[in-house]
Amino acid sequence: MQFKCTETHEKFREEIRAFAEAEIKPYAFQWDRENHFPGDVVRRMADNGWMGLPYPVKYGGAGKDILTYSIAVEELARVDAGTAVILSAHVSLGSWPIYAFGTEEQKMKYLVPLAKGEKLGAFGLTESNAGSDAGGTETTAVRDGDFYILNGEKIFITNGGEADTYVIFAVTTPGIGTKGISAFIVEKGWEGFTFGDHYDKMGIRSSATAQLIFQDVKVPKENLLGKEGAGFRIAMATLDGGRIGIASQALGIAQGAYESCMNYAKERVQFHKPIAFQQAIGFKIADMATRIRAARMLVYSAAELKQNGEPYGMEAAMAKQYASDAAVRISEEAVQIYGGNGYLRGMDVERMYRDAKITQIYEGTNEIMRVVISGHLLGKPPKKESAGAVQAESAGITGPRKKQIFKKGTAQERVDALVENLKADGYDFTVGIPADTPISKAERVVSAGRGIGDKGNMKLIRDLAEAAGAAIGSSRPVAETLQYVPMDRYVGMSGQKFRGNLYIACGISGAVQHLKGIIDASTIVAVNNNANAPIFKNCDYGIVGDVKEILPLLAKALDTGAKKPAPPMKRIRRAEPKKEKPSYKMMVCDGCGYEYDPVKGDPSADIAPGTPFEKLPDDWVCPECAEPKAHFQEA
């Protein structure tokens, strides 16, 4: 055993490194600065046969091994981590589940063009409330004849918007946790499948990351991947393999940063000699090289295990965790070695430092990696797994809201219903405040989100703000990325907090960080064309519809001519919805009056929290008086 790559592998490395040096490296800074997705480079990689490296030739792949693929990602990341993750997400996440779990038909239809690089793949698991814990998945797929109707949102999806083929995870059986999740192959362009924010990321900026929005998307039943309910298993298996890709990416970043700073250290002279020969710097380089070698061994070994069909989940997690930590550490030290120069935009180590961070976060945070590794080593904890079916209901992020969504009738009728309700709540639209009132002091705000579209549509916002007597605000991307309004006008956890009465969110989907900025609002109104947008779960009134249609109608309905100056703000009452009985059953004992609460379970009998009464074992008895299960009745 020599612990080194074969000649074939090294030859492949030379080939792809030459490509990366020539076609990617010179542009990496520009792509980073401009958030540019290098579509033409991806096409050239496809021409080279690199988009399906580990897949069999009969499925359009190159028939190479996992290590070759790993080297490819590493070499791309060595010069540009963004390009590397395009390949990794495409091969490991977008294509692999179809290869591993797809039917022959699905493989022919979807895997072949993916492996040939004619199509780009992506993987949609993460949601606002389902990050490390996929059990929180809220996207639903409801069977309707020959179709599943998909509704929901996915966030932080690599290759989102650029990819043609998506593997999407959705709940087909609600209430049973991860066992109710199924996987589907979804094509870009299907009706109701749209893309939300393109994220303005800290690093890997040449890769595309977007929000996926599904609104009544009809997915043919033959696009169910694997069986119903197998989604969680498919997702976990896919991520196991994906981690080899991310580990390779991290390894590449580390390698690139190491080479760059070593060259610099050999050139930069201080105290009459290159700083590399100052022991402080020499030791850093020694540590870097050691870490890189250790990371490489871990990554390649995991790739080899996978190639040979041996269990590799734990080893892939170890490789991902170690290599990503190494990448962050090494790129940080690389910046340090560069000194002040390394702190400047345009220096590759500066970009690599930012790029490296994500490798500790995505495809399973490094904290989750440790959960995976310790889980392999220790097995399941002795406590029984939660039955997971019963959970106490929780309010939305903005607290209890009316959630009255106007769906019926024409746009005009819906707008009229909204205005009627606002007036009944006590809003006086004959008075108003200037549009430039600071958000934190404003009694009313009309706020624009990405859904507003072109900059020209901001006129709709200005008109509505004037008619409603409100100040103008926005979501973060509208201020930061689109720059339609100044940065001090965006509302959110990191921006301004709205503490007034009326907040009208136009084309705002309702990211958590935005919603946290409007918790104190008395009334939240949402206008958005996506009925599944989280804003609707956090508003008092909502209209599902196009802002371009609704806003002018709303402005007209509120327009009372010139506004009188508003009197000192009087807080409008925030009506709280009546507290409802929980949806789960509480059962009460005939023998003593003890109540079985499924949210709490029965710790004395090792009954996990979340266990519904019906799922209690037949021999379970009242913990207080030992009455049998049959002698309970609904409370």
Add this chain to the structure above:
Amino acid sequence: MHIVRKVTDNLYWIGANDHRLTLFENIHPIPEGVSYNSYLLLDKKAVMFDTVDWDGCRQMMENLEFVLDGRELDTVVVNHWEPDHAASLQVVLNRYPKAEIISTEKGFMLMKQFGFHADGHKTITVKEGDKTCFGEHTVTYLEAPMVHWPEAMVTLDLTNGALFSADAFGSFKALDGKLFNDEVDYDRDWIDSNRRYLTNIVGKYGPHIRKLLNKAAPVLDQIKFICPLHGLVWRNNLDYLLDKYTHWASYEPEVKGVMIVYASMYGNTEQAAQAIAAKLAEEGIRNVSLFDVSSTHVSYLIAEVFRVSHVILASCTYNLGIFPPMLNFLEDMKALNVQNRVFALIENGSWAIRSGDLMYRFLDEEMKTITVLNERVTVASHLGENQEEDLGLLADAVADSLRG
């Protein structure tokens, strides 16, 4: 001297009244006393239904011997073994050595636990639906677990329609000569005692009362007399009583109304409670009551909270917590399963005003289906003139919710 009243042919009330007991169950004040009801049926067999508290034993024995008039007592049906009804059983058994005892299995278990000596007496264990014939009269038994103890049952005489309902349909307040519901102005003089008894004694067991009411529903037209172990015998207007019970057992308010309960150390929180009461009256809300939690026994507060739909709690902060008597009221509401109510909060404090948040958390997390209005009046020591708007908002919120 006997004091006996005839319920119907061959059926006699042979119980006793008690005005000397100050605290029922040694917890609930009973300024108007209480009755312990026992009944005697004279058929081929002489059958006694339950006995009385120890305090009423002598009166009951005089009554029993008078009605039996030298006959042997053949049977004692014990529907409920709580000592305020069963305590005198031993004396009865000693006096009538041939008497047999009918009860449930759990009832006989309690008999042993409480130390009754029934050696030589035949014990007959009955369960749901069993029937016993005493000659002309046949009775059937319905199990009534947790109304208000697990062993409880009720006995229905299928011949004359008398339902021996144990603690169900009972009430505080001594009979003082009366026996039937139509001998008093119930809605004026009795319903408050009845409510305070039911909600405090069996309030927690609403689901079990509902179960019993459902069981009784098919045989309702056969019931001519409801003979509880405390309070009056019902022989008409049963719908009135059943309607009240349905509300209490399902935790639905009887009326739209507001009770204001305040906890005040020096009168400042009391002033806020008075101020909101005045605002509500100005808003046109008529059904408003106000209580000082420190000087009102919690059993009265519980009765009122079962009656009305809305509650305003005004509490000072004490040791960084809720004023203890107010906390006791909250704990009692939780224990008695109070739900489906709307609450509003007034808080007071002089350096760290905590009571509002703590009361909110208790209502929201510890209790079931309680809506707490967002509007809250926060008083720093003493209500300021500038807080009229706050009071107005709270009053508006309560009024809107009340009308809505």
